[in-house]
Amino acid sequence: MTTPPTAATPPSWLPAWTLEQGRELVTTLFGATFDGAPAGTFSAPGRVNLIGEHTDYNGGLALPIALEHRTHVALRLREDSRVRLVSAQGDGVWEADLEAVAPGAVTGWGAYLAGVAWALRQAGHDVPGFEAAVDSCVPFGAGLSSSAALEASLAIGLDALLDLGLGADDAGRSALAAVCVRAENEIAGAATGGMDQAASLRARDGYALALDCLDGSVSHEPFVPAGCELLVIDTRAPHSLNDGQYASRRATCDAAAAALGVPTLRHWLDAAPDAASAVADAQARLDDDVARRRVRHVLTEIDRTRLAHEAMRAGDWSAFGTLMDASHESLRVDYEVTVPELDVAVGVAREAGALGARMTGGGFGGSAIALVPGGTSDAVAAAVVAAYAERGFAAPAFLTSRAAGPAA
Structure with missing residues (x-):
């Protein structure tokens, strides 16, 4: 049971990790769980939406920014179709076989990651199994897109390790965002729109993402609220x-x-x-x-x-x-x-x-x-x-x- 604060309780602040801190944490977790070292580490931000809520699935407009708080993933490909995942926020190793991943077939937090691999396969990419260790300073369950940050960190990692080339420009990142939306909607079973994934993959440092959800187009507006x-x-x-x-x-x-x-x-x-x-x-x-x-x-x-x-x-x-x-x-x-x-x-x-x-x-x-x-x-x-x-x-x-x- 959570203890209510008292009037004198000081505010609790949630700092963002540096990229180096996140990389060290997931690399250490990977090595403690799986044999050897990861092939690479990747990260993706949570987001806050400044305005434009419940508009994405209605073809509307949204105006999010990416947060400095990120989810980090240490990743290594396998030669078979097995997926093995560990999270600092969970217990044990989550496992599945990509050949068996389908809508309604997997549950738990690992469904978000297995769903990304499944959706990439559905898009015609040859994706093998993998091992991944996850840690995050995006508050879980806080409405700050912890799920999209999880999906996007793996998506950008698989893109890099498989040389898909999608992360190199906005059109490719838009395609990766669509993959993450399919993962969340069809495998994880959350009927969200695409704003969260777009923010995590298509944002720009120092800018708000002006997203038109009707055609997926974006523009970038400096977000420097003076004073x-x-x-x-x-x-x-x-x-x-x-x-x-x-x-x-x-x-x-x-x-x-x-x-x-x-x-x-x-x-x-x-x-x-x-x-x-x-x-x-x-x-x-x-x-x-x-x-x-x-x-x-x-x-x-x-x-x-x-x-x-x-x-x-x-x-x-x-x-x-x-x-x-x-x-x-x-x-x-x-x-x-x-x-x-x-x-x-x-x-x-x-x-x-x-x-x-x-x-x-x-x-x-x-x-x-x-x-x-x-x-x-x-x-x-x-x-x-x-x-x-x-x-x-x-x-x-x-x-x-x-x-x-x-x-x-």
Whole structure:
């Protein structure tokens, strides 16, 4: 049982490892588990999505950054089709045979990695078995894409060791991201969109990734919020995307798009003169109130993301913060994916001086982010700790990060 904090409990900070620290940890774990040394070590970042939530599977827009916190993998190919995996965050060795990997055939954390190899095979690549050791400073279950970081670290490693050449340019990294999405959707059984994998593989150091999920195109916008810093709050609330709630939201959106006669809700928005008209016309055509609210969130969130991208370009961080606030309210009221821990973290951060705050990731637990004046992260974090203590919530944890680089 997790002990709630007291009002005097200091904030718990989660630092990122250096690349050298991560490399040493996984190399040591590999050698202690398997005979010999790995052929190479690889890593991939977690992410925070600045704005654009639950838009990816609706053909919308998203604006994530890669974190400095990364998952590291030490990797060696085998001559057979056997997969053997060890994780510093797990017990024992996870094993499977690639010949037997298929949708519904494997379970556990290793399914995310075996799924990457399976999806590469499905794409026509000759992928043998392998041994891998994994360690990570991306908080698990925090809504910061620990699963995508896991997938991307292996994908970039297999690409390198097999000389596939996909990691050399953005088109190839886009293909690797699609492989990772198939792994997560079809083998691990989580019905996520593609934003997480794109951020982990296609981000650029110092830039936010402006992702158009309709056609997969990206642009890179400098993320240097003058006079501000980005505080990430891991609420420690239980977080899962394969318990049916995420999939039900996606199914509702798919059904609504079909009822509106469009391939995705993005198509509906793009055909309208503005977001308000798109929402009004959609609500007039849909009979179910839940579907109306879900669609309203998606259409307005895509529009908010466009506006946030413009505010970022203009350096208008006050406007950016206001859009973050509106995003969270839409996710709370219309999409219903927040929990009390997220709402309290967001509300307290605003009261403590944040320009804007919102949940990030799929919701149902996980993390919140706050754009706070420079030098105030400690004070905002302390206020959140105190508020959690008053309510008997488990102690949260915190991290800060600049926009970091992709899987490598």
